[in-house]
Amino acid sequence: MNEIKLTQFSHGGGCGCKIAPGVLSELLAAMPAGLVPxxxxxxxxxxxxAAVYRLNxxxxxxxxxxxxxxxxDDPxxxxxxxxxxxxxxxYAMGATPLFALAVVGMPLDKLPREVIGEILQxxxxxxxxxxxxxxxxxxxxxxxPIYGLVGVGVVDPARVRTNAGAQAGDVLILSKPLGIGILSAGLKKGLLSDDGYAQMLRWTTTLNRAGARLADIDGVHAVTDVTGFGLAGHLLEMCRGAKLGATLDFDTLPVITEALALVRDGTATGASARNWASYGDSIALADGAPEWQRKLLTDPQTSGGLLIACAPEAVEAVQAAIRAEQGEAGSVVGTMVAGPARVQVA
Structure with a gap:
């Protein structure tokens, strides 16, 4: 079982195998209008x-x-x-999970049952x-091999936190460091150290339970989790939903140490380039910014952190909620501003 390398079966792993945001937008635009109760x-x-349906x-x-x-590779x-x-x-919607359903697709002629059992375990x-x-x-x-879940949760309708409610002047807080896609690319190339893998595993298996706590903080206006479209892509979705712009202070972005070293040396995923091709015209980098900064901003985050837009007076409460769940408070990384839906990186 130890000789099986799961990533050898994958053309793109984790959230890096998402359909590029530009292509996804075209596909969704072509869908016929459905019922909207x-x-x-x-x-x-x-x-x-996630979808939210009011019961009462x-x-x-x-x-x-x-x-x-x-x-x-480890199942x-x-x-x-x-x-x-x-x-x-x-969690990103402010909800508490109730139960899950497993989504399982496996090449039964290539993977031993013991390996599949380890994935499910x-x-x-x-x-x-x-x-x-x-x-x-x-x-x-x-x-x-494909594995995941259908997640079902419950929330007070008045406490739902979407990605579209940000307000001008809101502070942006990111709860986990960036670099998961870069580390995964390093793993495939044999460049990732044992400590780098441990950091990757630590953050990708840290539940975003702080999201349920954030629902009780009145100054929290919008929440999303940062996954396959990268920090820049998911922030841009937040901007479009709120009809606002955003600024990011690049030097304040939390980054896993080994991921920073790898991306500076040119390691990145193909999904990062696809992300930039989809929305790069709405991201303004500082003059002379090196290419690795673009790769970091578009790096697909598998099981990434929460991106939170909150009133300045709520920052302390938000960081306390994050710290209570994962031991670290998250980082202030930017601000929502009036203007077109663009992200300015300083």
């Missing part, structure tokens, strides 16, 4: 993290699904990362940590 509080309009004045169901191909680690990533979308461990059961799911025989 009054109780569907969050649907597809703002490219948000005090309860709304939050539902999402997320799955991908292997980002690491248990792959299962843990994929499950953590899937539940992140529930990793996912189950994360759900146990989140305090929820895996209540069912679906499995198919496919060419590439």
């Amino acid at each position: 009054a109780d569907l509080l969050v649907g597809t309009d703002t490219a948000d993290d 004045d005090r309860q709304a169901i939050v539902a999402t699904t997320d799955f991908f191909t292997p980002i690491v 248990r680690d792959f299962g843990r990362i994929a499950a953590t990533n899937a539940l992140s979308d529930v 990793g996912g189950a461990e994360v759900c146990r940590e989140a305090g929820i059961p895996i209540a069912g799911g679906h499995s198919i025989d496919v060419l590439e």
Whole structure:
């Protein structure tokens, strides 16, 4: 089982295998208009993290699904990362998870049953940590290994936090460091150290449970999780939803140490280039900014952190909520500003 390398089956691992945002926008634009009942509080309009459907004045169901191909070779680690990533979308809406359904696609003629069992065990461990059961799911025989979850949660409709509610003057806080895609690229090239892998695993298996706490902070106006489209892409979605611009202070961005060294040496994912091709015309880098900065801003984050827009007076409470869940407070990285939906990087 130790000779099996899961990433050898993947054309792109983790959230790096997402369809590029520009292509996805074209596909969604071609979809026929569907039903939009009054109780569907969050649907597809703002490219948000999950759907939200109101049951009554005090309860709304939050539902999402997320799955991908292997980002690491260890099957248990792959299962843990994929499950953590899937539940992140529930937390990003301010909700508390209720249960999950497993999404499983495996090449049964290539992977031993023991390896597949380890993947499922990793996912189950994360759900146990989140305090929820895996209540069912679906499995198919496919060419590439695929694993993830459908996540279902509950939230007070008045406390839903979408990616579209930011206000001019809001402070931007990022709860986890960047660099996961860069580390995964380094892993595939044999460049990642044991410590770098440990850091990658630490952050990709840290549940974004702070999101449920953020729902109770009145000054929190918008939340999203940073995943396959990179920090710049998901911030741009926040800008478009709020019809505002944003500024990022590049020097304040938290970055995993080994990822910074790797990207400076030219290591990056193909998804980073696809991301830039999709939305780079809406990102203004500082004059003379080196190419590695663009690669970091567009780096796909598998199981990345929460990006939070909050009133300046709420910063302390937001960072306390993050610290209570993951031991570190997150970083202030920018500001929402009046103007067109663009991101200015200083």
